[in-house]
Amino acid sequence: MKLKSLTNSLEENNNNYQKNTPEKTSWKIENSEQLYRIHGWGEPYFSINAAGHITVSPLGDRGPVLDLFELVESIKKRNIGLPLLIRFSDILADRIERLNSCFAKAIARYKYPNIYRGVYPIKCNQHRHLVEALVKYGKPYQFGLEAGSKPELAIALATLKPTLNPQKDNSENLLICNGYKDKEYIETALLATKLGHKPVIIIEQLKELYLTIKISNQLGIKPILGIRAKLNTKGSGHWGNSTGERAKFGLTIPQILEVVKQLKQIEMLETLQLLHFHIGSQISSIKIIKDAIREAAQIYGELVKLGAAMKYLDVGGGLGVDYDGSKTNFYASKNYDMQNYANDIVAEVKEACEERKIEAPVLISESGRAIAAHHSVLIFDILGTNEPPNEIPAKLTEKEHLIIENLRETYDLIKEENYQESYHDAIQFKQEALSLFGFGYLSIQERAIAEQLYWACCQKILEISQHQEYVPDDLEDLEKIMASIYYVNLSVFQSAPDSWAIDQLFPIMPIHRLDEEPTKRGILADLTCDSDGKVDKFIDLLDVKDVLELHSVNQREEDKQPYYLGMFLVGAYQEIMGNLHNLFGDTNVVNIKINPKGYDLESIVKGDTITEVLSYVQYDAEDLLETIRIYTEKALQENQITIEESQKLLQNYEQSLKSYTYLVNQE
Numbered sequence: 001m002k003l004k005s006l007t008n009s010l011e012e013n014n015n016n017y018q019k020n021t022p023e024k025t026s027w028k029i030e031n032s033e034q035l036y037r038i039h040g041w042g043e044p045y046f047s048i049n050a051a052g053h054i055t056v057s058p059l060g061d062r063g064p065v066l067d068l069f070e071l072v073e074s075i076k077k078r079n080i081g082l083p084l085l086i087r088f089s090d091i092l093a094d095r096i097e098r099l100n101s102c103f104a105k106a107i108a109r110y111k112y113p114n115i116y117r118g119v120y121p122i123k124c125n126q127h128r129h130l131v132e133a134l135v136k137y138g139k140p141y142q143f144g145l146e147a148g149s150k151p152e153l154a155i156a157l158a159t160l161k162p163t164l165n166p167q168k169d170n171s172e173n174l175l176i177c178n179g180y181k182d183k184e185y186i187e188t189a190l191l192a193t194k195l196g197h198k199p200v201i202i203i204e205q206l207k208e209l210y211l212t213i214k215i216s217n218q219l220g221i222k223p224i225l226g227i228r229a230k231l232n233t234k235g236s237g238h239w240g241n242s243t244g245e246r247a248k249f250g251l252t253i254p255q256i257l258e259v260v261k262q263l264k265q266i267e268m269l270e271t272l273q274l275l276h277f278h279i280g281s282q283i284s285s286i287k288i289i290k291d292a293i294r295e296a297a298q299i300y301g302e303l304v305k306l307g308a309a310m311k312y313l314d315v316g317g318g319l320g321v322d323y324d325g326s327k328t329n330f331y332a333s334k335n336y337d338m339q340n341y342a343n344d345i346v347a348e349v350k351e352a353c354e355e356r357k358i359e360a361p362v363l364i365s366e367s368g369r370a371i372a373a374h375h376s377v378l379i380f381d382i383l384g385t386n387e388p389p390n391e392i393p394a395k396l397t398e399k400e401h402l403i404i405e406n407l408r409e410t411y412d413l414i415k416e417e418n419y420q421e422s423y424h425d426a427i428q429f430k431q432e433a434l435s436l437f438g439f440g441y442l443s444i445q446e447r448a449i450a451e452q453l454y455w456a457c458c459q460k461i462l463e464i465s466q467h468q469e470y471v472p473d474d475l476e477d478l479e480k481i482m483a484s485i486y487y488v489n490l491s492v493f494q495s496a497p498d499s500w501a502i503d504q505l506f507p508i509m510p511i512h513r514l515d516e517e518p519t520k521r522g523i524l525a526d527l528t529c530d531s532d533g534k535v536d537k538f539i540d541l542l543d544v545k546d547v548l549e550l551h552s553v554n555q556r557e558e559d560k561q562p563y564y565l566g567m568f569l570v571g572a573y574q575e576i577m578g579n580l581h582n583l584f585g586d587t588n589v590v591n592i593k594i595n596p597k598g599y600d601l602e603s604i605v606k607g608d609t610i611t612e613v614l615s616y617v618q619y620d621a622e623d624l625l626e627t628i629r630i631y632t633e634k635a636l637q638e639n640q641i642t643i644e645e646s647q648k649l650l651q652n653y654e655q656s657l658k659s660y661t662y663l664v665n666q667e
C-alpha cells in the first residue's frame with residue numbers, strides 16, 4: 001500500500017494514543033479527537049463536546065453548535081428512523097461563501113483585473129433542496145449552474161432566476177451547458193436566452209459545433225460558445241483519464257483550430273468566448289492544478305490572438321476534499337487548501353495575460369465536491385456484532401487427540417519471546433486439524449475445540465503484539481482476522497457507493513461515547529447479501545486502516561443501548577450514485593437549518609418504502625397482496641392455517657409493504 005508523503009509537520013505523529021491501553025478511566029475526548037482525526041477532516045464544522053458527543057457547527061467557527069447525538073435522538077422521536085441522512089444547509093451556504101471569499105482575496109492580493117464567477121455542477125448532487133439552496137445562497141455571488149445532460153439542463157433552467165435586464169438587476173448567473181448535446185438540448189439552451197438566461201454552450205465534439213451553428217441560424221439567436229480542451233496535463237487518481245489525448249471529453253488542439261477556422265469562415269468567431277477544461281475530480285496535488293492552469297492560460301492567449309472574442313476561462317472542477325485530514329497528496333486527501341487553489345489560479349492566469357498583454361478573463365470554476373461534500377452526514381445504527389470466539393474450551397475426554405493437545409500446549413506457552421513462532425504453530429495445527437476432520441479422524445466436537453483453541457491463541461498473540469514497538473509483517477493481518485464484525489443498518493451500495501466501487505475513504509466514527517475508550521477493533525458489514533457490502537478500510541494518518549476502533553455494544557436485549565455511527569463528508573456524488581442492491585432504497589433525509597432559537601427541520605424526505613422499491617422493478621403492491629390473500633384462503637380451506645395465523649400473516653405483509661426498507665432496531 002502506498003504511504004502518504006507528509007508535507008506538513010504533523011503533531012499527531014507523536015500522539016500518545018496506544019492501542020488497547022487497559023486503564024479505561026484515563027480516556028479523554030482528546031484521545032478520541034486524535035484517534036478519529038476529527039480536526040483534520042472536520043474543521044470547522046465537526047468537533048467533540050465534553051459529553052463525548054460529536055457537535056456540528058453549521059456556520060463554521062462563527063455560529064451555534066448542535067449536539068449531533070441529541071439531534072439524532074430528537075429526529076428519531078419524530079418517528080424518522082435510521083439510517084438517516086442529515087443535510088445542513090448552512091454548511092452549504094458556508095462552503096459557497098468560503099469559495100467566493102477565497103477568490104475575492106486572491107483577486108485583491110494579486111490585483112487581478114477581472115472577477116470570479118463560480119458555477120455548481122448539478123451532477124454532483126441533483127437533489128432539489130440542495131440545488132435550490134445553492135442558488136439561493138449563491139445569489140450574492142451571482143453563482144451559476146453547470147448542466148451535463150438534458151435533465152440537468154431542465155433543472156438549471158427552472159432553478160436559476162433569469163433576468164431580462166442584467167445591468168439593472170446587477171445579476172447574471174451563468175449557465176454552463178456541458179455534456180453531449182442533441183438538437184433538442186441546443187435549441188432549448190438557445191431559446192432560453194430569450195427568457196433572460198445566460199447559457200454558454202460548450203462544444204465537446206466538432207459535431208456539436210455544426211449542429212449549434214445550424215440551429216442558431218434557424219432560430220436567429222446568436223450563441224455564446226465555449227470549447228472544452230483536452231489538456232496534456234493529466235490529473236491523477238481515479239479520474240486521471242478525464243484529460244489527455246484519448247480522453248472521453250473535449251477537443252484536441254487540431255480540433256480547436258478547426259473550430260476557430262469554421263467560425264471565422266461564417267463570421268461567427270465573436271461567439272467563441274469561453275475556454276473550459278476539467279482534469280478530473282479530487283485532484284490531490286496542487287502541482288497538477290498549476291500545470292493545468294498554465295497550459296490552459298496559454299491556449300486561452302492563443303485563442304485571443306486568433307481573433308476569438310474570449311472573455312471567460314473556466315477551470316472546471318477538481319478542488320479536493322481532505323477526507324482523511326492528512327493534508328497530503330494521498331488520494332483521500334489534498335496538499336493544498338481552498339485559498340492556495342484560488343491563489344494559484346488567479347496568479348497563473350494574471351501572469352500569462354500580462355506577458356501576452358491581453359485582457360484577463362472572468363474566472364469560472366465548477367467545484368462540486370468541495371461545495372457539497374461537507375453538508376451531509378449519514379447516521380446509522382449497529383444491529384449487533386460478531387466477535388471471534390475467545391474461550392478456552394473444556395476437555396471432552398481425559399486423553400485428547402494429539403492435535404488438540406498441541407494446540408493447548410501452544411496456547412499455554414505463548415509469551416513475548418515466542419509469539420511470532422507460536423502464531424505459525426497455531427496456524428499449522430489448525431490446518432492439520434481441518435485435514436484430519438476432512439479424512440474422518442476428528443469428530444465435529446473435536447474440530448470445534450481445535451478452532452476455539454486457534455482463536456484463543458490468536459487473541460493472546462494479538463494482545464502481545466499490540467504492545468510491541470515493531471510487529472513482524474506476517475502478523476500484520478492478525479488485527480484484521482481478529483476484528484469484530486459490526487452489523488450496520490445500512491446498504492453501502494445505496495449510501496456510500498464510492499466506498500464500494502472505487503475504494504473511496506470517508507471518515508467514519510461513533511457520534512457518542514467519545515469520552516470512553518473504544519476497546520474493540522471492528523469492520524462494518526452492511527445489510528445486503530453481498531460480501532462486498534462492507535467497509536473495511538478506514539482513514540488513518542500515514543496509511544489506510546483495516547479496522548476501526550469501536551466501543552463494545554451490549555448484546556443482551558434488556559440492556560441494549562443504541563450505538564450510532566456517522567459517516568461524514570458524504571454530500572457529493574453518493575446520493576445519486578447509490579443503487580438498489582437487494583432493494584434497499586433511499587434513506588430518510590432531514591434538512592436542518594439553524595435559527596436563532598436552535599434549528600428548524602426544514603424538510604423531511606421519507607426514504608423509500610418497500611412498495612416504492614418494488615415498483616421500480618415493476619411489482620404492484622396491490623397485486624402482491626392479493627396473491628398472498630388468495631394463497632391464505634386456499635390454505636384456510638385445507639385447514640393448513642388458522643384464521644388468526646392467516647390474519648397475522650396478511651397484516652404483517654401489508655404493513656411491511658408500507659414500511660422502510662431498512663431494519664427497525666427495536667430498543
Ligand SMILES: *Cc1c(COP(=O)(O)O)cnc(C)c1O
Pocket residue numbers: 121123124146148178278280281282316317318319366367368369370572
Ligand atoms: C464532475 C464535473 C465537475 C465537478 O468536479 P468536482 O471535482 O466535483 O468539483 C466539474 N466540471 C465538469 C465538467 C465535471 O464533469
